[in-house]
Amino acid sequence: MAQIPAPIWQIPAQRHRVLVKICGLTLVDNALDCVKAGADIIGLVFFEKSPRHVSTAKAREIARALPKGVPACGVFVNETYNSIMQTVSACGLEIVQLHGAEPPDLAERLSAQNLVVTKAFFAAKPPKLCDTEKYPSADFCLAEYGKGILPGGNAETWDYNQALDMAKKVRLMLAGGLNPANVADAVARIHPYAVDVSSGVEKTKGIKDIAKVKAFVRAAKSVSI
Template sequence: MAQFPASKWQIPPGQRHNVLVKICGLTLVDNALDCVNAGADIIGLVFFEKSPRHVSTAQAREITRALPKDVPACGVFVNETFDTIMQTVSACGLEIIQLHGAESPELAERLSAQNLVVTKAFFAARPPELCDTQKYKSADFCLAEYGKGILPGGNAETWDYDQALEMAKKVRLMLAGGLNPENVADAVSRIRPHAVDVSSGVEKTKGIKDIAKVTAFIRAAKSVYLQP
């Protein structure tokens, strides 16, 4: 397992803590650094070519090299091969891998064996379903997403977050899908996820974040204290 998350997710028993915030779909260095300065814990980079937030290896490398050491980059992949993912990891210095398609438990396990933090997405509207987390025992985060939009993620579609309540009791949950500065505090308060993931909910245009919205989102998310 990579070094970054240990201090933030291995919380001592009885200690209250804030939810981790991942700002996803960054495409520019300055925009990513502004998100970090606003309090983002994780920066997400999308390597899915059909996404309007897709970044090239060169773009991603420029961003990751500019990030502080304690803020990792998460690469988002959709149904890519192990070799392709690892080539991107090596080229861009990724610490976290997000599998946002129909990837197998075996792929997640192989990536975890490479000392990577693995996030696997599960969907309320399509497979793999929210109840399938037990098949992916090597996943460090289990992301709950709607999965009904045109793209695998980043569709700004809100959904019934209560469907993820059971997940939050069993796994290290990352809640996603339609979150924004107005609804994130309520979602965190009700679902108690370990992390939240936002992209379109804080954007100015696709791939460019509105830092005022990012700041408001992070403040709202972290205003709720979680009890382990």
């Protein structure tokens, strides 16, 4: 696994609180408000078909505004190594999330660049939840439903119990249909290392409702794991 400098990524002997990633930010002030509300990671979507797509210039502005210790994660879908690295360099990203059908060697090449790599796995399509062993260089394995119109951000809840086996084997990031009302139960049952939310805390697509973000963070971190 890549060595991650931010203090939140240090793995203590016993963890007690889940990490929270708020994804799909498009505005600097909104991203900073999410950090103040308790977000540990800010996600920036570079998939052009997403309504939460952010330009390289805007992503750079958001990433540079984040306080030390709160990394920016770039979300990519079936992009090439060169394209991803250009965006990483331009924006100063610390984390790369591969949310498509990317091959294991792409994750390996990105990890070799000292990037933190998150690879998505899906309940409804390949790569499946049981395919994590094919991606040994992934620092985080994200469990997602994968049945909506978009690769993510569809607000589609699913049977999170399908990710129980993953949580025992990898550093699991649970995603898909999470919201302030169901995240505490999901964390209590699955014991993920992190949770990822986008549409579940939105006011409109790409703009987060900070009251919902606060409620989500409070609920997620209320559970000892």
